[in-house]
Amino acid sequence: MxxxxxxxxxxxxxxxxxxxxxxxxxxxxxxxxxxxxxxVENISERADLLEDYLEEVDKRADELEEQGDDDSGW
Structure with a gap:
């Protein structure tokens, strides 16, 4: 430090x-x-981790998009 x-x-x-x-x-x-x-782990050697990660990214992107469509002001 x-x-x-x-x-x-x-x-x-x-x-x-x-x-x-x-x-x-x-x-x-x-x-x-x-x-x-x-x-950090090299996920290119772990296809299962890569697929899980990409699914999670897509899910979070969809959630953020839905929040952006919300007209409630919050």
Whole structure:
């Protein structure tokens, strides 16, 4: 987070590793919770995942389109 060097796991405090401070640990957790990080998997090798993903994208696009057609003002 802050780019300070962190010692090896054997010398760094176990409760902070791999972070240098509680602040950096909290910043990292916040970024995960905000979706700024992601675990990426090559879905081209998993046709089932790709199909599920495309179906979900289509479904969400339809939902957004329906919301746009709503004349209620909200």
């Amino acid at each position: 802050c780019n300070l060097p962190v010692g090896p796991q054997t010398t760094a405090p176990a409760e902070l590793f791999p972070f240098c401070s509680p602040r950096c640990r909290s910043v990292d957790l916040f970024r995960w919770s905000e979706g700024k990080y992601a675990i």
